[in-house]
Amino acid sequence: MEIVVSGIRPTGKLHLGNYFGAVKSFLQMQENYQTYFFIADIHSLTTHPTPADLQGNVRQVLAEYLAMGLDPDKCALFIQSDVPQISELYTYMNMNAYLGELERSASFKDKVRAHPDNVNAGLLTYPVLMAVDILIHKADYVPVGKDQEQHLEMTRTFGRRFNNMYGVECFPEPKAFSTTGELIKVPGLTNQGKMSKSGGEGDAIFFDDEEEVTRKKIMRAVTDSGPTELNQIKPEAIQNLFDIMKLVSTKDTIEHFDSLYNTCEIRYGDFKKQLAEDVLSFVRPIREKIQSIKSDDTFLGKAAKTGAEKAIDSAEKTLREVRELIGFKRFY
Numbered sequence: 001m002e003i004v005v006s007g008i009r010p011t012g013k014l015h016l017g018n019y020f021g022a023v024k025s026f027l028q029m030q031e032n033y034q035t036y037f038f039i040a041d042i043h044s045l046t047t048h049p050t051p052a053d054l055q056g057n058v059r060q061v062l063a064e065y066l067a068m069g070l071d072p073d074k075c076a077l078f079i080q081s082d083v084p085q086i087s088e089l090y091t092y093m094n095m096n097a098y099l100g101e102l103e104r105s106a107s108f109k110d111k112v113r114a115h116p117d118n119v120n121a122g123l124l125t126y127p128v129l130m131a132v133d134i135l136i137h138k139a140d141y142v143p144v145g146k147d148q149e150q151h152l153e154m155t156r157t158f159g160r161r162f163n164n165m166y167g168v169e170c171f172p173e174p175k176a177f178s179t180t181g182e183l184i185k186v187p188g189l190t191n192q193g194k195m196s197k198s199g200g201e202g203d204a205i206f207f208d209d210e211e212e213v214t215r216k217k218i219m220r221a222v223t224d225s226g227p228t229e230l231n232q233i234k235p236e237a238i239q240n241l242f243d244i245m246k247l248v249s250t251k252d253t254i255e256h257f258d259s260l261y262n263t264c265e266i267r268y269g270d271f272k273k274q275l276a277e278d279v280l281s282f283v284r285p286i287r288e289k290i291q292s293i294k295s296d297d298t299f300l301g302k303a304a305k306t307g308a309e310k311a312i313d314s315a316e317k318t319l320r321e322v323r324e325l326i327g328f329k330r331f332y
Ligand code: ADP
Pocket: 009, 011, 016, 017, 018, 019, 020, 021, 022, 145, 184, 185, 186, 187, 188, 194, 195, 196, 197, 198
């Protein structure tokens, strides 16, 4: 079966955009591929989180992915730091990654510009660690958005370089599983762009928010004074709300409000109230699961252990090959 690897940044609570733009495709992939999904906690150290933040975020993301339907029996859902083989291979691969190429990476340049006071070596070698995440499982596919394509190209370069150095075909070339285009881009409530946790107060609908918070955010979403012409094109802010409605409401509800808009009879208060209730009906069962899983250490532990075991199995197999190719030899 073809192998898919994807990393998840442990950034805390997930929103509707994350679900429709990422998690949903993971749910499909776990049915059809051998999948390795991991929480990239080692990567996150480049920003120096406190131990409490690191732990809290990993727990939150793990609980949310499980609540949303990632199944430890179908995929390997694991925490990166649970697999020491990753750090080992990272050490070896760093010897064949060059300063020039690492400095040319667009994401490195962005980070240097954004945080000139924290240009650490881990940031520079981020693409090496990401390559290792992928190569260690000999992945065929990596679901990536546009912003990660250069990292994937570097992954192929590092893998090829290793293969050439030892005259072997150890690492296959992973291909992008393009997630741009096919997947829905969920608009934010306040932003003109996509829903994002960094989109400012009130932009994102988080699964793990209190219902009242979500209701308020939706009721406060900016509208206008209403349509004045029959069948007029909806301005962006209104279209965005309709786009969110398309994800959570029934066809009848959408058609109902669409036709009220077209006849200039829509009342945005009613529209948003309906949207809020439909969002909440969608979010509620997942939120309830998040809440119960988040505090269930036995369940979380079992899931993380199952994932780690699968990942370690696959990683150790590759490492044995790599150690031998490099020429390490145990004398005892
Ligand atoms: P954020 O933009 O809130 O910081 P991340 O960058 O952590 O979210 O995104 C994690 C995943 O969720 C990525 O695969 C990203 O493409 C997807 N994603 C985030 N926001 C949206 C959105 N509004 N619509 C579709 N996909 C999204």
